Amino acid sequence: MRRVSPFLITMMVLGYAYLYVPIISLVVFSFNKSRLVTVWGGFSTVWYARLFENSQILDAAWLSLRLALISATVATILGTMAGIALVRLGRFRGRTLLSGLFTTPLVMPEVLTGVSTLMLFLLTAKWIGWPSRRGFSTLLVAHITFSMTYVTTVITSRLSSMDASIEEAALDLGSAPWQVLRDITLPVISPAILSGWLLAFTISLDDVVITSFTNGPGYNTLPMLVWAKVRLGVTPDINALGSLIVAVVAAGVTVSSIVITRAERRRQRDIAAALAEGT
Amino acid sequence: MKPAAWFDRRGWSDVIIGVPYAWAIAFVLVPIGIIAALSFAEPVMNSPPYMFPKAWPHLSFGSYERLLSDSVYVRSFGVSLLNASIATVLCLLIGYPMALGLTRVSKAANRVLLMLIVLPFWTSFLLRVYAWIGLMGNNSWFNRLLTGLYNSIVPQAWHLGSIQIMYTNFAVIFVVVYSYLPFMILPLYANLEKLDRTLEEAAMDLGSRPYRVFLDVTLPQSIPGIIAGGLLVFIPTAGELVIPGLVGNMSDPMIGAVISEEFGLNHDWPMAAAISVVLLMVLVVPLMVYTRYQSRAQAGGSA
Amino acid sequence: MTDSVDTAGNDRFISVCDVTKRFGDFTAVDGVSLNIGKGELFALLGSSGCGKTTLLRMLAGFEQPSSGTILIDGQDMAGIPPYHRPVNMMFQSYALFPHMSVARNIGYGLKHERMTRAERDDRVAAMLELVQLKDYARRAPHQLSGGQRQRVALARALAKQPKLLLLDEPLGALDKKLREQTQFELANIQYETGITFVVVTHDQEEAMTLASRIAIMDRGSIRQTDTPRRVYEFPASRFVASFIGSVNLFAAELVRNDGDFAEVAVPELGTTIRALRRGALTGRGRLTCAFRPEKVLMTRAKPDSTVNPMTGVVLDFGYFGKDSLYRITLPTGTLVRVNATNDLRGGDDETLATWEDEVFLSIDPAAIMLFEDEA
Numbered sequence: 003m004r005r006v007s008p009f010l011i012t013m014m015v016l017g018y019a020y021l022y023v024p025i026i027s028l029v030v031f032s033f034n035k036s037r038l039v040t041v042w043g044g045f046s047t048v049w050y051a052r053l054f055e056n057s058q059i060l061d062a063a064w065l066s067l068r069l070a071l072i073s074a075t076v077a078t079i080l081g082t083m084a085g086i087a088l089v090r091l092g093r094f095r096g097r098t099l100l101s102g103l104f105t106t107p108l109v110m111p112e113v114l115t116g117v118s119t120l121m122l123f124l125l126t127a128k129w130i131g132w133p134s135r136r137g138f139s140t141l142l143v144a145h146i147t148f149s150m151t152y153v154t155t156v157i158t159s160r161l162s163s164m165d166a167s168i169e170e171a172a173l174d175l176g177s178a179p180w181q182v183l184r185d186i187t188l189p190v191i192s193p194a195i196l197s198g199w200l201l202a203f204t205i206s207l208d209d210v211v212i213t214s215f216t217n218g219p220g221y222n223t224l225p226m227l228v229w230a231k232v233r234l235g236v237t238p239d240i241n242a243l244g245s246l247i248v249a250v251v252a253a254g255v256t257v258s259s260i261v262i263t264r265a266e267r268r269r270q271r272d273i274a275a276a277l278a279e280g281t
Numbered sequence: 282m283k284p285a286a287w288f289d290r291r292g293w294s295d296v297i298i299g300v301p302y303a304w305a306i307a308f309v310l311v312p313i314g315i316i317a318a319l320s321f322a323e324p325v326m327n328s329p330p331y332m333f334p335k336a337w338p339h340l341s342f343g344s345y346e347r348l349l350s351d352s353v354y355v356r357s358f359g360v361s362l363l364n365a366s367i368a369t370v371l372c373l374l375i376g377y378p379m380a381l382g383l384t385r386v387s388k389a390a391n392r393v394l395l396m397l398i399v400l401p402f403w404t405s406f407l408l409r410v411y412a413w414i415g416l417m418g419n420n421s422w423f424n425r426l427l428t429g430l431y432n433s434i435v436p437q438a439w440h441l442g443s444i445q446i447m448y449t450n451f452a453v454i455f456v457v458v459y460s461y462l463p464f465m466i467l468p469l470y471a472n473l474e475k476l477d478r479t480l481e482e483a484a485m486d487l488g489s490r491p492y493r494v495f496l497d498v499t500l501p502q503s504i505p506g507i508i509a510g511g512l513l514v515f516i517p518t519a520g521e522l523v524i525p526g527l528v529g530n531m532s533d534p535m536i537g538a539v540i541s542e543e544f545g546l547n548h549d550w551p552m553a554a555a556i557s558v559v560l561l562m563v564l565v566v567p568l569m570v571y572t573r574y575q576s577r578a579q580a581g582g583s584a
Numbered sequence: 585m586t587d588s589v590d591t592a593g594n595d596r597f598i599s600v601c602d603v604t605k606r607f608g609d610f611t612a613v614d615g616v617s618l619n620i621g622k623g624e625l626f627a628l629l630g631s632s633g634c635g636k637t638t639l640l641r642m643l644a645g646f647e648q649p650s651s652g653t654i655l656i657d658g659q660d661m662a663g664i665p666p667y668h669r670p671v672n673m674m675f676q677s678y679a680l681f682p683h684m685s686v687a688r689n690i691g692y693g694l695k696h697e698r699m700t701r702a703e704r705d706d707r708v709a710a711m712l713e714l715v716q717l718k719d720y721a722r723r724a725p726h727q728l729s730g731g732q733r734q735r736v737a738l739a740r741a742l743a744k745q746p747k748l749l750l751l752d753e754p755l756g757a758l759d760k761k762l763r764e765q766t767q768f769e770l771a772n773i774q775y776e777t778g779i780t781f782v783v784v785t786h787d788q789e790e791a792m793t794l795a796s797r798i799a800i801m802d803r804g805s806i807r808q809t810d811t812p813r814r815v816y817e818f819p820a821s822r823f824v825a826s827f828i829g830s831v832n833l834f835a836a837e838l839v840r841n842d843g844d845f846a847e848v849a850v851p852e853l854g855t856t857i858r859a860l861r862r863g864a865l866t867g868r869g870r871l872t873c874a875f876r877p878e879k880v881l882m883t884r885a886k887p888d889s890t891v892n893p894m895t896g897v898v899l900d901f902g903y904f905g906k907d908s909l910y911r912i913t914l915p916t917g918t919l920v921r922v923n924a925t926n927d928l929r930g931g932d933d934e935t936l937a938t939w940e941d942e943v944f945l946s947i948d949p950a951a952i953m954l955f956e957d958e959a
Contacts, residue, residue, distance in 0.1 A: 006382055013378035014382040021459070028408075087294075087302075091298060094298060109516050111521070119312050168679045170679065174741075180293045244411065244412065
């Protein structure tokens, strides 16, 4: 293994410090008894307690969760369909457009997506009456739309790198195309589908800009709430909220990393055992 | 058109293609079309606040004219693109060594360090920005630390009570780089990690020193990763409005804030639309690079 | 081949009639016709790009011919997708389903047959027995070695007892020792099951040892279809002669026809060669004289009387234990490759010719091959 040069090590230390100093500071000050976020007043968990009493925050969290769950699921279905269409269904008429439409939201600044989607809703409200008010349904539509493009990226990447001959083998053995999809393709890419869902879930949970354009009065998602509060200044209950989120994400990432590493190690052992066995 | 390889034309393939297609047309293509169309309308005090000219060709270029002539808009574009460029370059300068280091450490260290990059990526963006706001305020411990350091280096006459970080363009770039750094590191790492180490060994065997090996072998091969990471930083940054709104100088706004203002505050839909169209066109060049690169990568993968 | 059996008789079990496949303006398969008999082990041999894989895929149903017909057991396969054909394929990459056990892999195709659960299980067990993987039913593909995976792929393709089994480069991924063993196993299995096999390969040795008949393909066309022995000893053209095994080739000119024999002048060899004629020679067009290295008799002592005599000097040789491959320089400067079996046991000096030895060569007229191409 090549030795890592001192330059690289220095850059890495600085880089990780850059990434983590504010997060660590956030967590530390979430336990600050004092209201001020600049002066340490002693250790206390009062802000966490307050968090769970704050119905505004709890409602917003619940809304964000519902939104994320539903939009992630629908986005995964749509995104997987599009991924399969783009990679496996050959050159159909309008393929380039589909590909472009599923790449565009990824590379457009969110403000453009937000403004254009809002204009659509305002105009359709005028022309066909829907949506009469902006609210959960408009948020859902907007979230699904930009999430599904992320899912498609994950799926197309996985499909392209997969050995397509197993699908041909399934056809050869008598399965019609839809059966091949059900028996072979989807099961084999299922880890990618799960990743896609998680990605869509996180993106929806975290979205600020597009939500701000397409939500209605009284539909505060958690990021909207935080944004409003943050504009007024830094407060300790947001510190507590942030620390909680960091903790949850950290737990999730750690657990999945361990699970993946274990599975990978087991796999390597199996392969080595098979080779050692001989023919 | 030649039928797809082994799917029936009827039935399933139509559904699989059709459903996402319909959704994408309705909610991606049509909105963009509406924006494009609205940019040729005129603002009126009405609801909805736009109107197409009565006379043929029913197109008004007024918004575009104002956009291109008014220095406010032009300057805003300039500031946005400049910030985006600086942020991209900084992300590259900081992120590349980190990605490279990740490929060189031991397997165990790599796993942990990679997790530490992925963690901010999955954590709420807003909260991370917020975390820096806390530190950049004039009374924070971080600021006092920096000021102390600054004062210890600098002569008495230049001493400061605190360093003004918040509400400056510097703050915007600083926080942008912070937020988008993982977006640069991850594609770069993915690219570097797949490179064939034996090429570097061959170069060394032929007499090149490490820095030359990097310049001649590693760097050229990492260009796809640089492009991918660069685009993932540049394009969103150009249209950023949350970060500038929270930590930037609002008297010198970036283009995202301008669009939002024209739309929400001034109710000038045609203007907002026109700016959006111009922004889209400016970004379309890197956008096409991205799409073509993606499709080439896909074709290479499935060939 | 030259039969006139109308219906799906035994020799025309698989019938490829003037099949062409074009991709855009590239013609991958050009007017190919083939008849394969029931229960044959047939090989399609050719280097990469010759069209053999495309032909294979057309038999399997993954490509449709641009023109021509394919009949299997008398049934026209036009428009019939792979999942409705009585054909199964063993893929080059094995293509085992990674998320299924060995048993489920093998049993996958049986779901479409009208069999009870018990019958399916019995068939899977029988297949496992056939490929000697009885104890591996529950394993996952990644827990198998390359050779084991291949056997699962074979078992899976045989499970439905198809009319035709296609094998795409079956021995390609195996190492030498395994290859030999597998060759015999494959031939045995084919014999036991009686299923018609068509093997596609670029490896001559594979084709020659496995198949009862070989078709040699080059740039979309079939150059010769014959048994391995006939392809080797009686190649139909210069191309086939140089494609299979090694051969010495020289430009020649017809001097005269002499009853059953022909005399040709071969400037490169510096002499006139007498050959047993096997077909008409017009004297027009490019004539090639050829003979295989092992057909040359080489001695260190001058023989009393010989046919087609030549002398030369040993330039170099490769010693392979069982034989030696010599390169002999003739007075004309031409190199002739000669293969001499080491059928006498002894040390170097006693029995083998060595560098710079003078040697005497002679070739039986029956061993001379003559090819005439159009001008």
